[in-house]
Amino acid sequence: MYALRNGVILCNALNKIKPRAVPKVVSSLGNISSVSSSEEPAALSAYQYFENIRNFSVAADDIGLPKFEACDVEKGANSTKVVTCLLALKSYSEWISSGSIGTWKFNDNLKPSKFFQMKNSEPIPDSARDSPSPFNNDKLLNEIPPHESTEMFSVDMHLHKGHQQKLKDIRMVKPAIKDFMDNKKALQNRRVFAELDSVPYDIEIEDENSVNIMDSATSGKVYKEEDKFRLEKHSMVFEQQKKDIRELKGVLRSTKSDVQSMQTKYSEDICSLGKQMNKLAHAASGYYKVLDENRILYNQVQDLKGSIRVYCRVRPFLPGQSSNVSSIGHIEDGNIKINTPLKYGKEGHKYFSFNKVFGTSATQDEIFMDTQPLIRSVLDGYNVCIFAYGQTGSGKTYTMTGPKDITKQNQGVNYRALNDLFYLVNQRKGVFLYDISVQMLEIYNEQVRDLLSNEEICNSSQKAINVPGASLVPVSSTFDIIQLMDIGLRNRAIGSTAMNDRSSRSHSCLTVHVEAREIASGTILHGCMHLVDLAGSERVDKSEVAGDRLKEAQHINKSLSALGDVIAALAQKNSHVPYRNSKLTQLLQDSLGGQSKTLMFVHISPETDAIGETISTLKFAERVSTVELGTARLNKESPEVKELKEEIARLKEALAKKNGQPDHHVNIATTPAKKYSNRYLSKNTPNGKKANFRRKTTDDAANTEASSNSSPRQRKSSIGDLQELLSGSDTSPPWVDSSNETSSESVECSVVFPRQDVCERQVDSQPIQQPVVTEGFDDQQLNLPTIVSSEASFRCTGNESKLKQPQPRVTKFNDIRTSTAVKSFLQSPVPATTASRKVLNAVSTTTTTTSSNINKTPLRMRRQKEISDNKPNLKRK
């Protein structure tokens, strides 16, 4: 800039571009030339300087160059205007040399303040590609090692406009700066000149990262000492970083290869895991197959063993009940977890296992699906019994029949079973001919009633396998059955209690008799199915019953208690099973201890306040599931055998007529269709009247066969049951013998305790649990069974001929502990007969017995006689 101060250079330069543009140039003292460009300027006075500058300024203005003042070229002044003017001059010169095409106009972009900045990552402008550049030096470029990337040496480069072209790479700056750093002399002078391609440049370091490179003719900048250290430091850091990067690259490479090898290993591992998983899945499917097979086999074994199947069903909460807390825990397969309060055990839960457990969401359809195979076997000649057990209001009637308003979706097992039977009958039409007939009974207050008639089944001279005198109605379609069941349901005793507003107050039993004749062979199959809806056990304090309802409840509890005794005896395989303690157990005798296929639906409620009943119900059900029935027997007979049987029946009837006695042995089950016409059904029911079915008469017996298709065991018990049922009165003592005949039978007494707690204490006390040895009895035994209600019965087995007096079966004591007779009977082993008498006398004092009962022929005697009379007929095929 100093060189420009005298204006000689400027004036000469302009004259060179445009001759005579500056007419007067003062180049030295006294030497004023109009055009003087080559002389070396001598020292000029300040005035001359000013004149030159002014002349230049006028000439520049004429051309259109930007102006500047003389003071702008003074030392320390801002040189921007001067540089702008020079840039314009250069541009003008280029325009002239390119032939002065068009008009020249100064481009404002060429001002020095518009030095372009180039970051190392910026692409090089196309316009910069072809112009000569001080840095476009291959030699210089080749000196830069390739790894010295500019990222590590970030420099902003400010180039004078004239040299900005062809700046290919910011890396070019680096050797320049390196040279500049090494140039001690330059540092000493605090001026740096870089000479590249023989062109001098000022290099101005603004800061560590910014370098201005300018034409040395236009500007010279001072390089500060401290910048050097900053750059050195930066360079060291850069070197270090380069080293680190190299190391990191090495680490990255080795990590990469590690990762690759790990990937390979993992993929191999995953591959082998996949193979193992496949194997496991295969094994698991095999395992489930085996489980299924096991289950099927288990069921088959159960069938062969003849165990009673038990299905448990949980009733959902009823509308209006809070379903927040349930006593039902987890249900899985055949297992159910019951959440119990502390008093039932520390664990807070109990587990029970059954053949199946249905949760609250189980539908009627699902229930039936699992029952269907059992029901179908009736058509194949098996006896089947399905009964529903549970506390009152737990859903027994719902399962067996359905809710109050029955639809196709919600109808219960009874409807579905019969529907299914007819479906199968139709399918087998060409192979079998079927006769199907239906009976509906109820046991209400220990009386057997016919639900298909208005009458109670009273003492009758007729006998049948099941219940004599009951209407047996042939049916030929599902419609018939629905009509019948409607009649039966209307006749059933129901009442409202605090526990259930439609509580069944009786045990109901729908029995379906099936006789199938195989057309080709003439073989006959007999099947019989009991569908029993038991009345629910109830705690009278909870059900808040009184009067008739209380009486019903007591009968219900008593018969269920008797059922419990029977189950207990069967489970323990006792030689004596007290079937005769109630009409219910008599009715179910064949199903519980016979050779039929039996299924019990045990029902429980989810409410927590029913937990006591739930636990005792489930315990009972568990005991039931241990009862073995023996292999279910196929009731099949050839035509010859059937013919012979019929012949025998005819002969017996003739003999009876001859002797003036009616024949008692009638099996209505085997020939139902001949006895009744189902015209009765459609005739009497449409207007809602109860059908009054014709009862079986002695005449019908001619067309029936003797009950000889029963086994001796069955027959014996059947006759016994029959007699018991026929007796129709609790006051009839079955063991009383007024004849001289002797037989060994058990004597059964029931004691009614006034309060259950008294009774429980008595049962818990030692003496009562001990069997009493009684002299003179064949089989000494005293038994107090588990007591559910306030009643208990005990049995003394002995020679009934020694008991001359008729005794009642049920009596009441105020408190058994205060009864000396009972105490001595229970506690003293001898003399047995006296003790027995004592207790029986004590019993008799509190009971009314009628003379008709006393004089009645003892059942056992009659039964034995019948058995011996019929011995040849008892043999089964």
Ligand SMILES: Nc1ncnc2c1ncn2[C@@H]1O[C@H](COP(=O)(O)OP(=O)(O)OP(=O)(O)O)[C@@H](O)[C@H]1O
């Ligand atoms: N699985 C179920 N789904 C829906 N409601 C049910 C179910 N089981 C029972 N109920 C309803 O619960 C109530 C009592 O059922 P149900 O009368 O069948 O009980 P129960 O055991 O036969 O009683 P009881 O022994 O007193 O005759 C009825 O209103 C019935 O509709």
